[in-house]
Amino acid sequence: MSHEQPDSFDATCVHAGAGPDVPGLGMQTPPLSPPIFQASVFDIPTLDLMTRAFVDDPEIYAYSRAGNPTVRALELAVARLEGAEDAMAAASGMGAISSVLLSLLSAGDRLVTTTNIYGNTRTLIDKHLSRLGIRISHLQPEQIEAGLPEGTRVLYTEPLSNPTLVAADLPRLAEIARAAGARLVVDSTFTTPYLCRPLELGADLVVHSATKYFGGHGDLIAGLAVGPKALVEPARGVMRAVGSNLAPQEAWLTQRGLRTLHLRMARHVENGQVVAEWLAGQPKVAATHYPGLASHPTHAVAQRILQHGYGGMIAFDLPSDGPGGGRAAFERFLGGLSMIRMAPSLADVGTTISAPAFTSHRGLSPEDRAAQGIGEGLVRLSCGIEAAGDIIADLARGLAAV
Ligand SMILES: Cc1ncc(COP(=O)(O)O)c(C=O)c1O
Structure with a gap:
C-alpha cells in the first residue's frame, strides 16, 4: 500500500x-x-x-x-x-x-x-x-x-x-x-x-x-x-x-x-455571515464591521483575497451617549448574555466576545485606538460553531439589556 x-x-x-x-x-x-x-x-x-x-x-x-x-x-x-x-x-x-x-x-x-x-x-x-x-x-x-x-x-x-x-x-x-x-x-x-x-x-x-x-x-x-x-x-x-x-x-x-479545521471554518464562516447580517439590522447596534457585508469599506478587497466566505469574526459598536457611555453599554450588554462568554481570545468552538479597548488594544494610546475605530463600546465577536440561531438569540438577550 x-x-x-x-x-x-x-x-x-x-x-x-x-x-x-x-x-x-x-x-x-x-x-x-x-x-x-x-x-x-x-x-x-x-x-x-x-x-x-x-x-x-x-x-x-x-x-x-x-x-x-x-x-x-x-x-x-x-x-x-x-x-x-x-x-x-x-x-x-x-x-x-x-x-x-x-x-x-x-x-x-x-x-x-x-x-x-x-x-x-x-x-x-x-x-x-x-x-x-x-x-x-x-x-x-x-x-x-x-x-x-x-x-x-x-x-x-x-x-x-x-x-x-x-x-x-x-x-x-x-x-x-x-x-x-x-x-x-x-x-x-x-x-x-x-x-x-x-x-x-x-x-x-x-x-x-x-x-x-x-x-x-x-x-x-x-x-x-x-x-x-x-x-x-x-x-x-x-x-x-x-x-x-x-x-x-x-x-x-x-x-x-x-484535523477538523476545514469543518470548523465552514461553520464559523456560515455563522459569521448570518449573524453579521442580523446585527446590521438591529437598532441598538450603532455599526457592524464585517467584510462580508456590502456596506463594509473593504468588502471588494475581501472578495478578492478570500475564498469560501469572510470568516467568523465580527466587530460591532454599541451606542454611546457621551464619556463613559460605551463602557456602560458594554457592561449592560455583557450582563444580558447567557451562552456567550467574554474571553480575551477568539476562534474557539464556542462563541465568545471581547472588549478590544480593555484587552488586546489596551496598550495603545487613546489617539491610536480612536484612529483604528476602537471605542469602549466596541464588541469583538468570535462566532463559534453552535447554530446561528443560538448565537443570535443570546445576542438579542444582550442587546435587550442595553
Ligand atoms: C491576529 C493575532 N496575531 C497574533 C496573536 C498572538 O498570538 P498568541 O496569543 O498565540 O501569542 C493574536 C492573539 O490574540 C492575534 O489575534
Missing part, C-alpha cells in the same frame, strides 16, 4: 502529520494517531549526526529547543496547508512573529505596518523593536500606496485586521514591497489557509497564532511562521536562540485541532 500525499485541503487537514508522515517514526505499522515525543534530548550515535543536527537540519533531532519530531510533524502539515516549502513552530503566535521580525530586521532598518494590526504586535514593535534601533512607521493603505519610506525592509499586515476586519489588498502590498526591496509578512491568524493563502498572493512569509483557529478549542498556545526555507530557517534560528520553542504536547494538540 502506498501513501501518497492527499490532494485536497480537507484531506490534508485530516491526514497531514499522521501515520507514515510523522518524522522519526520509522515503523512499518505506525499509529494512526501520531505519538508525542516527550523528550528534551535525543540519543545521537555518531558525530556526523551530531554535526548535522547542529548545522540546522530540522529533521535530525538532538535537543527539543532546536527541534522535535512531534513539532516537526505539525510544521510540515501547516506548510502543506499554506502551499509552502517549510514552516517553523513557536511557543505562541508572538513567539513566531517576534522570531520572524528579529530575523529580518537590524538596527537602522525600517519596519512598516498597516495601521490596524493586533495590539500586542504593536506593543512588540513600538516598545521593544524600536529600542533596538529599528525605525517604525504605521501607515494607512493610501500612504503605503504612495511608496514605502526609504530603508524599509519589512512590510507587515493582516488580511483581516484585528478587531475591525479591514481587508488588506495583499497582491498590491506585495507589489509595493517588491518594488522597494522589502519583504511582505502577513499575520493570517483570522483567516487561516481555509480562507486565504497569502503566499499565493505574493507574501514572503505568513505567521499564525495557532492558539486560535488551528487549535480551535481554547486549550493551547502556539504559533507558526510559514514560507520558503530561505526565510523560515533564519526565523527558526532566532526561535532556537531565544528559546521560544513549542512543546511537544502543545504541538500534538494543535495537530489534533488541524
Whole structure:
C-alpha cells in the first residue's frame, strides 16, 4: 500500500502529520494517531549526526529547543496547508512573529505596518523593536500606496485586521514591497489557509497564532511562521536562540485541532455571515464591521483575497451617549448574555466576545485606538460553531439589556 500525499485541503487537514508522515517514526505499522515525543534530548550515535543536527537540519533531532519530531510533524502539515516549502513552530503566535521580525530586521532598518494590526504586535514593535534601533512607521493603505519610506525592509499586515476586519489588498502590498526591496509578512491568524493563502498572493512569509483557529478549542498556545526555507530557517534560528520553542504536547494538540479545521471554518464562516447580517439590522447596534457585508469599506478587497466566505469574526459598536457611555453599554450588554462568554481570545468552538479597548488594544494610546475605530463600546465577536440561531438569540438577550 502506498501513501501518497492527499490532494485536497480537507484531506490534508485530516491526514497531514499522521501515520507514515510523522518524522522519526520509522515503523512499518505506525499509529494512526501520531505519538508525542516527550523528550528534551535525543540519543545521537555518531558525530556526523551530531554535526548535522547542529548545522540546522530540522529533521535530525538532538535537543527539543532546536527541534522535535512531534513539532516537526505539525510544521510540515501547516506548510502543506499554506502551499509552502517549510514552516517553523513557536511557543505562541508572538513567539513566531517576534522570531520572524528579529530575523529580518537590524538596527537602522525600517519596519512598516498597516495601521490596524493586533495590539500586542504593536506593543512588540513600538516598545521593544524600536529600542533596538529599528525605525517604525504605521501607515494607512493610501500612504503605503504612495511608496514605502526609504530603508524599509519589512512590510507587515493582516488580511483581516484585528478587531475591525479591514481587508488588506495583499497582491498590491506585495507589489509595493517588491518594488522597494522589502519583504511582505502577513499575520493570517483570522483567516487561516481555509480562507486565504497569502503566499499565493505574493507574501514572503505568513505567521499564525495557532492558539486560535488551528487549535480551535481554547486549550493551547502556539504559533507558526510559514514560507520558503530561505526565510523560515533564519526565523527558526532566532526561535532556537531565544528559546521560544513549542512543546511537544502543545504541538500534538494543535495537530489534533488541524484535523477538523476545514469543518470548523465552514461553520464559523456560515455563522459569521448570518449573524453579521442580523446585527446590521438591529437598532441598538450603532455599526457592524464585517467584510462580508456590502456596506463594509473593504468588502471588494475581501472578495478578492478570500475564498469560501469572510470568516467568523465580527466587530460591532454599541451606542454611546457621551464619556463613559460605551463602557456602560458594554457592561449592560455583557450582563444580558447567557451562552456567550467574554474571553480575551477568539476562534474557539464556542462563541465568545471581547472588549478590544480593555484587552488586546489596551496598550495603545487613546489617539491610536480612536484612529483604528476602537471605542469602549466596541464588541469583538468570535462566532463559534453552535447554530446561528443560538448565537443570535443570546445576542438579542444582550442587546435587550442595553
Ligand atoms: C491576529 C493575532 N496575531 C497574533 C496573536 C498572538 O498570538 P498568541 O496569543 O498565540 O501569542 C493574536 C492573539 O490574540 C492575534 O489575534
